[in-house]
Amino acid sequence: EAQVTQNPRYLITVTGKKLTVTCSQNMNHEYMSWYRQDPGLGLRQIYYSMNVEVTDKGDVPEGYKVSRKEKRNFPLILESPSPNQTSLYFCASSSGEENNSPLHFGNGTRLTVT
Amino acid sequence: GDSVTQMEGPVTLSEEAFLTINCTYTATGYPSLFWYVQYPGEGLQLLLKATKADDKGSNKGFEATYRKETTSFHLEKGSVQVSDSAVYFCALSDLRTSYDKVIFGPGTSLSVIP
Numbered sequence: 001e002a003q004v005t006q007n008p009r010y011l012i013t014v015t016g017k018k019l020t021v022t023c024s025q026n027m028n029h030e031y032m033s034w035y036r037q038d039p040g041l042g043l044r045q046i047y048y049s050m051n052v053e054v055t056d057k058g059d060v061p062e063g064y065k066v067s068r069k070e071k072r073n074f075p076l077i078l079e080s081p082s083p084n085q086t087s088l089y090f091c092a093s094s095s096g097e098e099n100n101s102p103l104h105f106g107n108g109t110r111l112t113v114t
Numbered sequence: 115g116d117s118v119t120q121m122e123g124p125v126t127l128s129e130e131a132f133l134t135i136n137c138t139y140t141a142t143g144y145p146s147l148f149w150y151v152q153y154p155g156e157g158l159q160l161l162l163k164a165t166k167a168d169d170k171g172s173n174k175g176f177e178a179t180y181r182k183e184t185t186s187f188h189l190e191k192g193s194v195q196v197s198d199s200a201v202y203f204c205a206l207s208d209l210r211t212s213y214d215k216v217i218f219g220p221g222t223s224l225s226v227i228p
Contacts, residue, residue: 033215041220042220042221043218058215090157090158092157102148102160102163103150104160105150105157105159107157108155108156108157
């Protein structure tokens with residue numbers, strides 16, 4: 001089954017404790033992206049990647065890192081989480097080859113930083 | 115830059131009522147337009163899309179027509195069901211002007227009551 005898999009689904013951590021949210025897709029997609037979803041602010045893009053070893057900042061990259069060493073994986077790294085990073089995070093991918101290539105989303109990771 | 119505006123929610127309807135969720139866009143090029151749906155506890159999933167003017171996208175009884183003259187892509191369904199309760203996002207993508215991202219509207223929450 002074609003899918004984007006994020007782990008974990010829920011994560012509670014404390015300020016400053018490094019964490020990684022994993023994202024994997026099995027559709028051989030070149031484009032991958034991370035979003036955060038907050039009430040009243042909608043979806044905001046954090047980072048994106050157009051191919052292996054190619055990553056770039058989205059609208060809200062501060063406090064986050066990503067890597068794209070393999071085509072299928074695109075982990076999101078919070079080196080020193082802070083309470084304002086409490087949010088619902090989504091990973092997404094698409095083939096990116098055409099204007100009408102839709103995004104495929106994971107089921108989300110709900111992060112709470114205390 | 116490109117942008118998407120959606121009607122404010124939440125929207126509450128009785129089962130079998132007619133649904134319209136308004137969406138208008140601003141774009142310098144010729145984007146593809148999408149509606150995504152987010153059911154409770156899940157990620158976004160593509161509901162329908164349209165790639166050029168006058169195209170009609172349809173799926174699961176929902177329809178939307180790409181209107182270039184009014185820069186609109188309103189979502190409609192003739193008879194909603196309780197299972198349609200979700201958040202609906204209008205979005206655009208134009209590889210020629212903003213390859214790196216999909217522009218999302220803020221989302222409209224729909225509740226359908228029996």
